[in-house]
Amino acid sequence: MKSRGEAQQMVVEGRAPDPCGARNAPEFVALLGVLKEASGLTYRELAQRADAVGDVLPRSTIANMLGRTSVPREELLAAFVRACGCGPAEVAEWLAVRKELAVHGERAGTGEEPEAAPEATAGHSSEPPTVPFPEPAPARRPRFRKVLAAAAGLVVLAAAAVTVTLLVRDDGKEATPVSGPVAGRTVQIRSVHSGFCLSEKRGSDSGRLYQVPCEQETIPSFSLKPLDGDAWRIVTDHPEFDLGCTGIWDGMRDAGAGLQDQGCGKRGDAEEFLIEPVGRPVEGYRIRPAHTRLCVGAEGNSKERGAKLVQASCDGADRASLFSFDPVVPETAGG
Numbered sequence: 001m002k003s004r005g006e007a008q009q010m011v012v013e014g015r016a017p018d019p020c021g022a023r024n025a026p027e028f029v030a031l032l033g034v035l036k037e038a039s040g041l042t043y044r045e046l047a048q049r050a051d052a053v054g055d056v057l058p059r060s061t062i063a064n065m066l067g068r069t070s071v072p073r074e075e076l077l078a079a080f081v082r083a084c085g086c087g088p089a090e091v092a093e094w095l096a097v098r099k100e101l102a103v104h105g106e107r108a109g110t111g112e113e114p115e116a117a118p119e120a121t122a123g124h125s126s127e128p129p130t131v132p133f134p135e136p137a138p139a140r141r142p143r144f145r146k147v148l149a150a151a152a153g154l155v156v157l158a159a160a161a162v163t164v165t166l167l168v169r170d171d172g173k174e175a176t177p178v179s180g181p182v183a184g185r186t187v188q189i190r191s192v193h194s195g196f197c198l199s200e201k202r203g204s205d206s207g208r209l210y211q212v213p214c215e216q217e218t219i220p221s222f223s224l225k226p227l228d229g230d231a232w233r234i235v236t237d238h239p240e241f242d243l244g245c246t247g248i249w250d251g252m253r254d255a256g257a258g259l260q261d262q263g264c265g266k267r268g269d270a271e272e273f274l275i276e277p278v279g280r281p282v283e284g285y286r287i288r289p290a291h292t293r294l295c296v297g298a299e300g301n302s303k304e305r306g307a308k309l310v311q312a313s314c315d316g317a318d319r320a321s322l323f324s325f326d327p328v329v330p331e332t333a334g335g
Contacts, residue, residue, distance in 0.1 A: 016086060019097040024106040026069040028097065032080065033066050039084040046083040051184045055079035056223055056235045058186065061242060071098050075264055076243045178284050178324040181224045181232060181275050185327055188214055189222055189234075192284040192322040194303040198222070200238075200261060207261040209246070209309040211298055214326070220244070220261060221328065224275075231272040231290050236261045247271030248289050248311055259296060259309035284322025286314065297321035 017035050022028035041049070043059040050057035057079045065072045065080065072080070074095060081094045100107050178192065189198040196211035199218035212218060220238035227233055234246035238261065249258040251270035264271065272290040287296040289311055298307040301320035314321060 016084075016090065019094045022097060022101070022107070025071045025101050028071055028101055029066060029068060032072075032077075035081065035084050035086075036062075036066065041084065046080070049083040050079050053082065054225060055082065056184065056225060056237070056243060057083055058221070058223075058237050061237050064239070065242065071101050073242045073244075073263065074098065079243070176324070178282055179326050180277065180282070180285060181325050182327070183224055183226050185325075186221050186223050186237075187325040187327055188218055189287075190214055190324045190326050191298060191320075192324060193301065193320040194298060194307075196298075196305060196307075197326075198259075198309060205241075207244075208249075209259040209261065211302075211307050211309065212305060222246070224325065227272055230274055231269075232275050233264075233272060235264075245271045246273075248291070251291065253292050255294060255312050256299070256310050259311070278322055284319065284324055286321055287323055288314070295321040296323075 016038055017031045019028065019031055022031050036046070039046070043062050046062060047057050047059050055078075057076070061076065062080065065076060071077075077094060077098055078091055081091050086094070097107070176190075176195070179187070181187075190196070191198075191211055194211055195214070197214040197218050198209050199212045199216075200207060200209060200220065202219060220236040220241075223235045223237070225233040225235050236244045236246055238244060243264070244261050245264035246259060246261050247267040248270045249260045251267040262271075269291040270289060273296075274286075274288040274290060274293070276286045276288065278284055278286055288294065289296070292311060293314075294311040295314040296309060297312055297320045298304075299310045299312075300307070312321070
């Protein structure tokens with residue numbers, strides 16, 4: 001691990017820190033902090049750069065990660081070091097050290113590169129090169145070459161998203177506005193049928209989703225990432241478990257299988273969803289797991305608080321399987 005003076009000098013010189021210098025998880029997290037300082041970017045700018053290339057990296061998640069003494073999840077680490085300006089080879093180095101620490105708890109502080117998968121180390125010498133950071137551009141313009149194109153794509157997606165206000169409900173009362181999916185925006189996922197929002201139970205590690213009052217703080221926070229074709233990934237940001245994905249429990253195909261938050265990439269297309277508008281004007285959006293094409297809804301079409309979210313037949317579900325993606329008001333404080 002670098003001394004504080006050496007770390008500060010790295011920031012001054014604009015050099016990326018070497019993850020191989022970390023002997024344990026706290027030192028690894030400390031080097032991530034040095035990496036952020038060397039990048040010259042604020043939390044807000046890191047989140048924007050991640051959004052521009054399709055990663056999800058909320059400011060609150062960055063702050064939580066840098067304030068802990070345990071190694072972050074792989075997908076969170078990769079998104080963070082990419083946003084800080086690291087290329088594929090450097091991302092692989094950070095992931096390799098993270099894997100060794102996650103498995104063994106600590107590693108020898110030799111400064112040598114740890115054993116990693118062949119694809120992570122092919123073409124590299126035994127001593128990783130010093131990676132210079134480019135000089136910050138005026139007004140802190142992003143330094144990724146593909147940022148402008150990716151950002152333009154997000155603008156198109158946002159413009160295409162549908163937000164419709166329902167003027168009256170069946171009972172004659174004014175209805176709550178219904179919002180469609182928008183890439184990268186933090187949302188609460190609200191059942192049109194019950195008026196409750198999706199959330200895990202506080203203090204539980206099962207990842208199972210229930211419907212709870214939208215007025216309380218729902219956990220985790222949700223955002224949407226577009227995939228190839230018409231599919232979406234529902235990305236989660238949990239205050240304890242960091243980034244993950246929503247999917248169907250163990251990739252099950254049976255009706256009645258529960259909706260569950262877990263690490264991304266564990267259930268294949270069972271964590272990909274089709275999100276379809278229903279009605280004219282739009283009354284809500286069906287959430288359909290890509291692997292079954294069933295519909296997500298409260299178990300038994302329940303309107304009760306605490307009902308589990310499951311996949312079930314779309315036939316006759318009507319409003320019971322319709323949802324709104326209500327935008328969460330962003331923080332106004334600087335990062």
